Every structure is written in C-alpha cells, then in structure tokens.
Amino acid sequence: MSFLKLLSSLHPLNGHFRAAWRREGRFNGYIPVSVITGYDAKVCHLCKYINPEGESNSFLATKFVLRAAATLPGSVSTSEDQLSVRRQNPYPLELIESLVNQQSGLPESTSVGALLIPSSIKNSVEPLTVSVSANGYYLDVIARELGVTDASQVMVSRTIGKASSEVRLYCCTPKSYQLVSSSDSHAKEAVQGCLNERASYFAGHLIYGDAILASIGYTWRSTDLFYEDVSLHTYYRLLLSKMPSGIYKLSREAVLAAELPVVFTTRSNWRGSFPKDILCTFCRQHRLPEPVFSAASSPSESSSELPASHSNEDRNGEGLAVSGRELVDSGGAFRCEVKIFSMCQKLIIECSLKKTYKKQSDAIQNAALNVLSWLNSYFRKLDMSIEELSSLGVELDIQFYPQHFFKEFVWCQSVHNYWHSIGTYSNCLSQPNTMVEYSVRSINIEGPSSGVSPSSGSLASISISISLVAEGEDTKELLESSEEFEFEIGTGAVIPHLEAVVAQIVVGQSASFIMELPPQELVFAACNDSARALSLFSPSEQNPYFLSDCSLEYSIVLLRITEPLEERMEKALFSPPLSKQRVDYAVQHIRESCATSLVDFGCGSGSLLDSLLDYSTSLEKIVGVDISQKALTRAAKTLHSKLSPNSNTLLSNNRLKSALLYEGSVTNFDHRLSGFDVGTCLEVIEHMEEGQACLFGDIVLSLFCPRILIVSTPNFEYNVILQKSTLQSQDDDPDEKNQIQSCKFRNHDHKFEWTREQFAHWASALATRHNYSVEYSGVGGAAGVEPGFASQIAVFRRLFDSPNHIDSAHQYEVIWEWSITDSSRSAL
The missing domain is CATH 3.40.50.150 (Vaccinia Virus protein VP39)
Known part of the structure; x- marks a missing residue:
C-alpha cells in the first residue's frame, strides 16, 4: 500500500504516521518498528513464515523488519537506536503541514487510566495514569512512564482479550535486542528487566521488565486517537477469561454465581455460551489454532434398523468434518472427536467420545465440554501430576501430550499459583467449585410455601443480588445482580451453595445467606473497582488489596420453575x-x-410417598430408596412437614408407624x-x-x-x-x-x-x-x-x-427416619 493511499484509509498506521510528523526534535517523522509489527497483519504473517518462533517471540519480527529496512538505504533510514524507521526522501511540505494540522480528536490534555504490571510476580499490579496531549505522540508518553527516552524503545503487543478489544501491553525492548549508545546509561538500566510472566501470559509472547496495560491507540474505526480507562476490574476479567470456567462466567455476566456446567443436556436448557464456542474462545485467548471437530455418524449398537455408515466424507454448514449421513430419525448415532494443536501444529489434546448421541450437534457440544472440564480441572489445580491428569483424561475420553501441553501453558502456572499462596484464598482457588472450601452461614428463608420446588433437570428462575459486606461495619457494596437468572438444576451450572439453598425453597420464597469470600480474582472481576468496594479492602504487606474481615451476602427469590x-x-x-x-x-x-409395608425403588423427591399420606391405607411402614441425596433431601422435607405433630396427616393414616428414606442404588440388595x-x-x-x-x-x-x-x-x-x-x-x-x-x-x-x-x-x-x-x-x-x-x-x-435370605449386609444409608413413637430424626 502506498503512503498516500494509507493516509486516505482508516488503517491504524494512518494515525501513527500523522502523529510521527508532530514529534519534535530528532524523532520527527520516525515510526517505531514495533508499531509496524504490531498493527500490520501482513508483516506479522511474513515474519512468522520466515521463523515460526515469531509467534512466541515478537522481537524476532522487529529484527526482520530492521533487516529489510537495511536493504533499502536509498529510501528508508533508521534512528540512532535503529528501532524506528523514516522515509529518507522528504514528503512535500504541504502534505506534512496538512498532517500536522489535522485535529487528533483529543483535548489539550487527557488522562487515561492504565495499569503497571511489575516484572516480579510478588509485586502487585498498580493503577497508573497516562497523560496524553493533542500535539504529542502517546507512545512517547508511555516510553517515559517505562523509564526510556522515546517510543522506539517501546514494544507494542498484540491486542488482548476479545477481538474488538484495543487493550495492549507496552514494555521496553530487552537489552539483547536494543542497540543503544554506550553513553545512554538510563536506557540501558531501563531494559535490565527479568521476564515478566504475567505480561507474557496475557500477550502470548515474551515480555521483559515492567509493562503497562492500556487501551489507547489508533483503530480501524476512526482517524482519531481511541482511548478508554483500564482498571483492576479490567485486569481481573482478562485473567478470568483465560480459564474455561471464567469464559462461561463472563458470558453469563455472573462471575460470582455461575459455574461451567458439568454436563450438556439440551440446547434449550443451556444458558450462556455453548461449550464449542467456549472452547474456541479459550484457544484464541491462549494463541492456539481453532480446535478441530470431526463428527462421525455410525449405526447404533442397540438398533438393527440403522443404515451402514458411508465411507464418503462431506462438510456441514459449520465446516465440521462429517462421516456418513445424518440419519437421526432412523436412529443414527454420532460420535465426535476434538483435536487441539499448538501454534507449531503439535497435537496437545485430543478427545474421542466413546458415547454416541442421536444428534450431531449434541456430540459436538459434549465433546467440547469434556475438553473444557478437563482443562478446568487443570486450572483449578495447576500442580496436578501427569498421572492425575491422565487418569482424569481416561474418565473424559481425553488423551493429552505432556511434552507439548505444558510448553503451551508454561506461564499460567506461575501467574495463577501466585494467588494460591496469599491471603485466605490459598485453598479456595485450587478447588473453587467444592463445598468443602467455602462455608455458608446465616441462612434465612422467608415467605409462604407454595409447594412448587425445583427438581433435577428443571430450570430455576431466580432474582439474585450479591454484595460485599465488611463484618462489624454497616457497609455493603453491590457486586452482582440480576432480575432474572436461569439455570438448570442438577448440572452444576451455579456454585453448589447457591443451588443447595434454591433446593430448600419453593416458588415465591426468598432466601439470604452469608458465604466466605471466593478467590480474590473473582471479587475484583465483579466489583468494577468502585470506590466503596475498594474502601473495604485492607492492605497487607503481601497484597494491597487484601479483603480483611469481608464476606459475601447472597439474596435470592425463586421466581418460577420450568419443568423438564x-x-x-x-x-x-x-x-x-x-x-x-x-x-x-x-x-x-x-x-x-391391603398391604402393610411398601418400598418405592427410585423414590426421587417422594411424590408417591407424599400422595400415600393423603389417603387412608393399611400401610404401617413406608420406605423410599434413591441414589440422589438432593432428591432425598426434598423428599425428607416434604414427609417431615406432613408427619409433624401439627399436621392432620396422622389422623387419616392412623396405621402408619414408621417412614424411612435410604440412599443407595436399587441394583444393590x-x-x-x-x-x-x-x-x-x-x-x-x-x-x-x-x-x-x-x-x-x-x-x-x-x-x-x-x-x-x-x-x-x-x-x-x-x-x-x-x-x-x-x-x-x-x-x-x-x-x-x-x-x-x-x-x-x-x-x-x-x-x-x-x-x-x-x-x-x-x-x-x-x-x-x-x-x-x-x-x-x-x-x-x-x-x-x-x-x-x-x-x-x-x-x-x-x-x-419367598425364600429367606441370610445375607445381612447393609448396602443402604439411612438418610431420614420417622417413627410414631419417636421424634423425626435425620442423618443429613
């Protein structure tokens, strides 16, 4: 593209060229090479074609561009430090004046919120204010904040986060790549930094020394300089978006309430981004190629009516490889295989489902969810051994290749493991979806009982608000709220404590409870950095944002239940x-x-046992058996209310002497x-x-x-x-x-x-x-x-x-027991 054509377009380099001619002194007209490599996709692809390692080492691209510039001595010149380029033959004076006089879209001086990410993992991320002006070059300002003389010594990362984001990392060029004069001791000292693992983790390539995270620059949308504030809220949401469960939480706008479901049931019941989309987003966030899905149709093992699988292979509308015909109505069964490769095309994870599905889309979504569940377990316990990961992989039909896998996720261990070791979050972060790590207290349920309670597979619709509260103070800060939040019961789609409380209430009732704090990154990702929330944080030596004596208050109302x-x-x-x-x-x-004893195998929530109490029968003993403790809890609650001394049930069932609920499999005797x-x-x-x-x-x-x-x-x-x-x-x-x-x-x-x-x-x-x-x-x-x-x-x-059976083994566990002579008692 010619220079004049570039200036007439909305290419991001347009703004940089205009700003370069407004630079004063010896840097007038010079463009930092990192801008070219960071904004010009064609240059990036060419550099990676020359050396694939350029994907994880952006400094190689800088060297390639400088090497190319050296072959054009008659048209391009470099600055003294050789990290910026300038046209050697001057442009017409009237063109330069028109560029300099163009309005930048900025007021005389503007303050932009940014973050300083120190190179040491032990130092906290700090808010930073960058002041840019209409007549200056914003990269020169960032250079001074980093302690170097000008923009040519600043490396510009690729965009971070979602595709539309303008958030980038800015850092100094490391000493081994920077050619500075021997008298420039300040610049030399500035680049004497160690590897910045946090910044490298976000950027997906090597970053040395302190880095600045900011959302400022020229875009494809306008010739004016774009900017918006970056806060701790931004940082922690970016951190959260690097994890499978975090991507799902953000898609639901429920950082503190939602969890990545453990099963995919139906598209109509799933809420938030679908597993396939989450997996694709995860790969993009980690600079990996798109996952490869292959769905195959084969005859059902249990049906002889299915046609044989065809050998030809075609493509469906989503670009997925599909073997055979999609004969769902004939009973066709689908399996799916997912493969994830490194940027160097090394296979790192593959999932081959053993289970078959009646629809191709269900096979794809379940295969993606298996991979996400496996990755989620890894992120929650980053010190998990290869043996543990392999064992979990067997359960989820997954095979991974440690020599390639750990290379792709080398920085995530140091970044996430750091939070394992500070404050009160050490145990919470390693397994954040277990009830063992959090404790719930002060549960308060209000409202009349409508009798309509949730069951497994139903959709619960609740209104919810979650606030940060400081113990001993009359201070509360709202973190999250939703007037209508839906989730499927029994799939793990919310934190277990929330589902456990919802299971105890009926439609129309409200409940509130206090819960210990989750990992710090979740709180910051939800709190939006409001002044009131930050005022509740007590600084410590290790962490200036330590949430001392704080907890979360959940308030919910069960609005309705949509049955399966x-x-x-x-x-x-x-x-x-x-x-x-x-x-x-x-x-x-x-x-x-005229039976006197009854056992209900697979009693669930106790609908049959409940109905029996409404009639006069000859029953003296009723028993329910089920494998689900959640269902038995609901059954116990129903039976207890009917068999309490204040109930009229005993008047119509005067022969009933005992009722029991057992937990166990009905295939065990x-x-x-x-x-x-x-x-x-x-x-x-x-x-x-x-x-x-x-x-x-x-x-x-x-x-x-x-x-x-x-x-x-x-x-x-x-x-x-x-x-x-x-x-x-x-x-x-x-x-x-x-x-x-x-x-x-x-x-x-x-x-x-x-x-x-x-x-x-x-x-x-x-x-x-x-x-x-x-x-x-x-x-x-x-x-x-x-x-x-x-x-x-x-x-x-x-x-x-019937014959008498001598076997006296007790295979079942008593969950709830009632006797007419004793008060009801529970093993729950």
Missing part, C-alpha cells in the same frame, strides 16, 4: 398430568392390596427391605442402561421378593404424539423445532425407551424366571387404541412364598 421437557409435554397433553395419573394408579392398587408387601418403581428403569434395568428386575424379584411389584416406563411408540403436540405449541424458532423433531426419547436423561413389545418381552421373561405372574396396563391413552398407553405398566404378583 418430558413433564411439560405430559402436562400439556394430559389432564390430570401423566405423572399424577401414574401415582394415582399405584395408590389405587396399594389400597386394594439390602436385606432390611426384603419381603415387603408392595414394591413400586415408577419411571425409573429408563434412567438406567438397559443392562442395569435387567439386573434390577432380577434382583428385586429374586432377593427383595415383594408380594406385588408395580413398574412403569414410557411407551416409546407414544412419543410421536407427544412431539407433534409440542411442536404445535413452539414459537417459530427453527432450531428449537428441529431439536424436538429429532429427539428420540422424551427426556435427555433417558438411556432407553421400550416399545410395548419390548416391555412385554422383558416383563414376561422376568416373571417366568422368578415365579411371578404379570399383567399389563397403563395410563394416558387407552388399551387397544394405537399407539397404546403413554406410560405402560406391569404389575407382578408373587405365585409362591
């Missing part, structure tokens, strides 16, 4: 809802059986539950793998031996009706429609769903093996009318007396 897709579909199509019809069916059979009159298992087996469901059937009929067993499970053939009903009620969102249309099962958590024939084959074989009779029924729909019942039910009845 399966429950929403069932409520929309059935009256009463299908879930209530299943419970009513079981209650009717229990009352007719515990002799304490053997020989009950009735066993129930409503909509549970589909949440297991098919092999586990078969194992449960054998164990329950051969060892637990209930007189009657009632099992319900979805009828897969009915799904087409549920899906059509849901599609008619959707908005005109094509993604949402496609998602539901291609959904094979009713709920993301289902491992299988059987047709009527498959269910009957399972139940009849089970009954034959264990001397039971079986009869079939259901709820929702009608027998003999296609496609049958929405929920199909099998009722097993024991034909002979």
